[in-house]
Amino acid sequence: xxxxxxxxxxxxxxxxxxxxxxxxxxxxxxxxxxxxxxxxxxxxxxxxxxxxxxxxxxxxxxxxxxxxxxxxxxxxxxxxxxxxxxxxxxxxxxxxxxxxxxxxxxxxxxxxxxxxxxxxxxxxxxxxxxxxxxxxxxxxxxxxxxxxxxxxxxxxxxxxxxxxxxxxxxxxxxxxxxxxxxxxxxxxxxxxxxxxxxxxxxxxxxxxxxxxxxxxx
Numbered sequence: 001x002x003x004x005x006x007x008x009x010x011x012x013x014x015x016x017x018x019x020x021x022x023x024x025x026x027x028x029x030x031x032x033x034x035x036x037x038x039x040x041x042x043x044x045x046x047x048x049x050x051x052x053x054x055x056x057x058x059x060x061x062x063x064x065x066x067x068x069x070x071x072x073x074x075x076x077x078x079x080x081x082x083x084x085x086x087x088x089x090x091x092x093x094x095x096x097x098x099x100x101x102x103x104x105x106x107x108x109x110x111x112x113x114x115x116x117x118x119x120x121x122x123x124x125x126x127x128x129x130x131x132x133x134x135x136x137x138x139x140x141x142x143x144x145x146x147x148x149x150x151x152x153x154x155x156x157x158x159x160x161x162x163x164x165x166x167x168x169x170x171x172x173x174x175x176x177x178x179x180x181x182x183x184x185x186x187x188x189x190x191x192x193x194x195x196x197x198x199x200x201x202x203x204x205x206x207x208x209x210x211x212x213x214x215x216x217x
Contacts, residue, residue, distance in 0.1 A: 016080045019073055024049055042067050
C-alpha cells in the first residue's frame with residue numbers, strides 16, 4: 001500500500017504543470033506533508049521557471065503551493081500534472097473511459113438482445129397465429145368426429161332395425177306360406193263339400209223322378 005509519505009517522495013524533482021491554465025508552475029525541489037483531521041495535503045517547494053519564450057529557461061525565485069491528492073491528475077517520470085480539483089485524476093479518467101467502453105459494449109449487447117427479442121416476439125406472434133389456426137382445425141375435427149360418432153350410432157340403429165325388418169319379413173313369408181297352404185286346403189274342402197252337396201241334390205231329384213242315380217256330375 002502506497003502511503004502519503006511514499007507518494008510525496010515520488011513528486012520531488014519534477015516539473016509541475018497546471019492543466020487548467022496550461023502553465024508550468026515550477027520545478028519541485030522539496031515536499032512536505034500536512035495532516036488536518038482525516039485529510040492530508042502536499043506542500044510543494046518549487047523554483048519558478050522563467051524566460052521560456054526565448055528558447056531557454058532559468059530558475060529564479062522559489063515558491064510554495066499547497067495541493068490535495070485529488071488535485072493531481074497524473075504523475076509522470078518528469079512531470080506532475082495538476083487539475084486544480086477541476087479535472088479528475090488520470091486513473092479516474094481511464095476508469096471512466098473503461099466504464100464508457102463497458103457501457104458501450106453493454107449498450108451494443110442490449111441492442112442485439114432487443115433485436116433478438118423483437119425477432120422472438122415476431123416468431124412468437126407467428127407461432128401463436130399458427131397455434132390459433134391449429135386449435136380451430138382441432139375444434140373442426142372434433143365436431144366432425146362428433147358428427148361421425150352420431151352417424152355411426154344412427155347406422156348401428158338402422159342396421160339393427162334392418163335386421164329386425166329382415167326377421168319380420170322372414171316371419172311374414174312363413175305366415176304367407178301357411179296361409180297359402182290353409183287356402184289350398186280350404187278351397188279343397190269347399191270344393192269337396194260343394195260337390196257332395198250338388199251330388200246329393202241331384203240324386204234326390206233323380207230319386208224323386210224315379211231315375212237312376214248318376215255316378216258323376
